[in-house]
Amino acid sequence: MILRTVTSFVVFPLLAGALVLAFVRLLRGPHLADRIVAFDLIAVASAGIIVVSAITSGHSVLLDAASIWAVIAFLSVIAFTWYIERKGGI
Amino acid sequence: MKEIIISALLVGGAGFIFFAALGVLRMPDIFLRLSCTSKASTLGIGLLLTALAVHFGELDVSSRALATIGFIILTTPVASHRIARVAYLDGVPLWEGTIADEMRGRYAPGAVTAQRNKE
Numbered sequence A: 001m002i003l004r005t006v007t008s009f010v011v012f013p014l015l016a017g018a019l020v021l022a023f024v025r026l027l028r029g030p031h032l033a034d035r036i037v038a039f040d041l042i043a044v045a046s047a048g049i050i051v052v053s054a055i056t057s058g059h060s061v062l063l064d065a066a067s068i069w070a071v072i073a074f075l076s077v078i079a080f081t082w083y084i085e086r087k088g089g090i
Numbered sequence B: 001m002k003e004i005i006i007s008a009l010l011v012g013g014a015g016f017i018f019f020a021a022l023g024v025l026r027m028p029d030i031f032l033r034l035s036c037t038s039k040a041s042t043l044g045i046g047l048l049l050t051a052l053a054v055h056f057g058e059l060d061v062s063s064r065a066l067a068t069i070g071f072i073i074l075t076t077p078v079a080s081h082r083i084a085r086v087a088y089l090d091g092v093p094l095w096e097g098t099i100a101d102e103m104r105g106r107y108a109p110g111a112v113t114a115q116r117n118k119e
Helices: A002-028 A032-057 A062-087 B002-026 B030-056 B059-089 B114-118
Strands: none
Touching (some): A002 B002, A032 A062, A032 B030, A032 B059, A062 B030, A062 B059, B002 B030, B030 B059
16 A cells, blocks of 8 residues: 555656656757767666556566666667767767 | 565655756756766666565566666666767867866877867
8 A cells, every 4th residue: 555655656756757857858958969868867767667567567577678678778879879979969 | 564665665766766867957067967867877777676576576577677687787887988988079068167087188189079179
């Protein structure tokens, strides 16, 4: 019971607020690398939301989704930085 | 008792991720933003995955959670270093309050863009 209350009123709002703040930086970031930093943080916060959803719903399969999500986020950060290194940022 | 431990871990992890996002929004410089987000978000997602491992308490779920924590701890510094290096080489301006730039003058003149060399 206490777990449901805490996740509903503290954990999910904190993670959603983190998403909103990182999204503001994603919109405003002056350089492309700032947007990559914000994207990385959005990916981490989304993985956190998936993990908390796995706890609240009781389906441990969602942990696999979170770990694959982390792998994809890391690879996309590497790809984005590779493109900046090749072509230069904006 | 177990629920209280899980709740504390969850609140701590979500709080660290939230403070990482606050630092990304408020810090004046991309390098300061990176130093906020990489450490705090690694700790935050680690605490959330630890809460998941404590909540299920089975061997397969806990081992997968530990493997994910290890993967994130290994890959986040690599990604952060790569972003910082690319940003520095691309000539992102430093914060005006920066007191040390140890990379300065250590690259060939053509490697860093003209804006960086002019400063």
